[in-house]
Amino acid sequence: MTQDQDGSLREFVGYNIKRALHLVQTDVAATLAPFSLRMVTWSALSVIRENAGLRQSQLADILAIERPNLVVLIDELERADLISRDRDENDRRAYSLTLTEAGEALYQDALSAMRAHDDRMTQGLTTEERQALISMLRKVEANGKVGGHADGIGSLPTP
Amino acid sequence: MTQDQDGSLREFVGYNIKRALHLVQTDVAATLAPFSLRMVTWSALSVIRENAGLRQSQLADILAIERPNLVVLIDELERADLISRDRDENDRRAYSLTLTEAGEALYQDALSAMRAHDDRMTQGLTTEERQALISMLRKVEANGKVGGHADGIGSLPTP
DNA sequence: TATTGTTATACTCTATAACTATA
DNA sequence: TATAGTTATAGAGTATAACAATA
Numbered sequence: 001m002t003q004d005q006d007g008s009l010r011e012f013v014g015y016n017i018k019r020a021l022h023l024v025q026t027d028v029a030a031t032l033a034p035f036s037l038r039m040v041t042w043s044a045l046s047v048i049r050e051n052a053g054l055r056q057s058q059l060a061d062i063l064a065i066e067r068p069n070l071v072v073l074i075d076e077l078e079r080a081d082l083i084s085r086d087r088d089e090n091d092r093r094a095y096s097l098t099l100t101e102a103g104e105a106l107y108q109d110a111l112s113a114m115r116a117h118d119d120r121m122t123q124g125l126t127t128e129e130r131q132a133l134i135s136m137l138r139k140v141e142a143n144g145k146v147g148g149h150a151d152g153i154g155s156l157p158t159p
Numbered sequence: 160m161t162q163d164q165d166g167s168l169r170e171f172v173g174y175n176i177k178r179a180l181h182l183v184q185t186d187v188a189a190t191l192a193p194f195s196l197r198m199v200t201w202s203a204l205s206v207i208r209e210n211a212g213l214r215q216s217q218l219a220d221i222l223a224i225e226r227p228n229l230v231v232l233i234d235e236l237e238r239a240d241l242i243s244r245d246r247d248e249n250d251r252r253a254y255s256l257t258l259t260e261a262g263e264a265l266y267q268d269a270l271s272a273m274r275a276h277d278d279r280m281t282q283g284l285t286t287e288e289r290q291a292l293i294s295m296l297r298k299v300e301a302n303g304k305v306g307g308h309a310d311g312i313g314s315l316p317t318p
Numbered sequence: 319t320a321t322t323g324t325t326a327t328a329c330t331c332t333a334t335a336a337c338t339a340t341a
Numbered sequence: 342t343a344t345a346g347t348t349a350t351a352g353a354g355t356a357t358a359a360c361a362a363t364a
Contacts, residue, residue, distance in 0.1 A: 005206065005209065005210055005217075005221045006202075006205070006206055006209070006221050006222070007209065008205045008206075008208070008209050009202055009205050009206065010293070010297075011277075011293075012273065012277050013183070013277055013280060013281055013289065013292060013293060013296075014180070014183040014184070014187055014198075014276075014277065014280065015202065016292075016293050016296040016297060016300070017176055017179055017180045017183060017296060018180060018183075018184075018198075019223070019296075019297075019300050020176055020296040020297070020299045020300045020303070021173070021176045021177060021180050022223060022300075022303075023299070023300050023302075023303025023304060024172070024173040024176060024177075024299065024303060025173070025177075026303065027303055027306060028173055030306075038330095039173075039177075040331090043165075043168055043174065046165070046167045046168050047164065047165055047167075047168070049167070050164065050165070050166065050167050051164055055345075055346090056345075056346065057344085057345060057346080058164075062164045062165050063165070064178065064181060065332090066332070066333060066334085067345080067346070067347085068332095068333080068334080068335095068346090068347070068348075068349090069331075069332065069333080070346090071346070071347060071348085074346095088345095091340080091341070091344090091345080092339085092340060092341085093338095093339065093340045093341070093344070093345040093346070094340095094344090094345055094346080095345080095346075114171065117173075118170075118171050118172055118173065120302060120306060121172060121173065121299050121302050121303060122172055122298075122299065122302070123298075123302050124298050124302065125295060125298060129291075129295060130172065132288075132291065132295075133172060133175075133292065133295045133296075133299075134169070134170075134172060134175050136284060136288060136291075136292045137172075137175040137176060137178075137179040137292075138169075138175060138179070139281075139282075139283050139284060140179045140182070140183065140280050140281065140292075141175070141178050141179045141181075141182050143182075143279060143280050143281070143282050143283065144179070144181075144182025144183055144185065144186055144280060145182060147186060147189075147279060197353095199354085214322075214323090215322075215323065216321080216322060216323080224355085225355070225356060225357085226322080226323070226324085227323090227324070227325080227326090227355095227356085227357085228354080228355065228356080229323090230323070230324060230325085233323095247322095250321090250322080250363080250364070251322095251362085251363060251364085252321070252322040252323070252362065252363045252364070253321090253322055253323080253363095254322085254323075
């Protein structure tokens with residue numbers, strides 16, 4: 001049994017996250033391809049379902065996607081008749097997003113496939129470990145958000 | 160305190176990995192910018208240092224980067240005088256990659272900054288939790304590798 | 319024939335600026 | 342004037358095919 005050739009990098013949480021995501025994304029793509037969905041369109045369906053009637057800008061905020069990049073994505077979902085985009089009566093600038101019946105049905109089918117995918121990726125972890133993994137990832141995410149505004153790294157040397 | 164608006168997605172390990180990586184990458188970019196390094200050039204430096212004399216194709220394998228994409232990256236590091244690219248005497252098709260003195264010095268400086276970055280991102284985790292996080296991420300990565308070859312998802316319904 | 323490095327290319331993801339229509 | 346959605350565009354990151362030199 002040989003040793004890692006990237007052992008120095010394996011000490012960093014970020015590197016391990018990157019390597020894990022690469023494999024996860026490949027499996028997600030294969031899982032969602034039969035439904036003509038990608039990770040991001042699947043995520044959008046899920047959030048729209050959970051927050052029926054929300055605006056595009058709210059969806060962008062929730063998914064941490066830039067508004068311009070969301071437009072083509074929404075176009076795609078609307079063209080596939082998975083969501084409906086209705087003008088908000090109170091604010092005619094905004095759209096109100098909801099799942100169509102077809103969108104709800106596809107979501108349910110894809111959900112089963114995605115749960116199977118998640119089970120594959122977390123094989124060998126106990127239920128508690130899996131929950132701890134998610135909890136720690138969310139802590140990392142939260143830690144990353146604080147430095148973005150304040151001067152968390154402002155005192156770094158500039159060689 | 161309000162509830163998550165992406166709660167349905169938060170049940171999936173992959174979504175949490177993606178969201179965490181997004182923040183980590185932003186912090187890494189800010190951390191390495193003063194050294195004119197990116198996450199991938201930093202990774203290359205680290206692996207070359209750990210495996211002095213390795214070939215480009217080996218580096219590509221270790222970092223899971225396609226060979227063509229590595230070329231420009233190596234060009235960049237060589238132009239910055241951080242690595243030397245010498246013809247292998249036994250196999251004149253191949254190059255032998257090693258850190259220069261300047262590369263070693265920059266690596267050490269960046270290493271300190273990267274360790275501080277990692278500490279920031281894992282704030283609130285105990286040493287044991289941090290180690291468990293890395294260990295679980297590697298399990299996820301390993302799980303993703305098995306399905307890639309065999310028919311792990313070949314029997315999915317095709318609606 | 320196979321492998322190393324290379325070129326060219328294309329596709330996705332992400333990010334920013336500037337516009338329009340409403341408010 | 343500010344905001345919602347849009348357009349256009351540019352930069353990364355990632356992927357494949359095909360080539361020259363060497364094995």
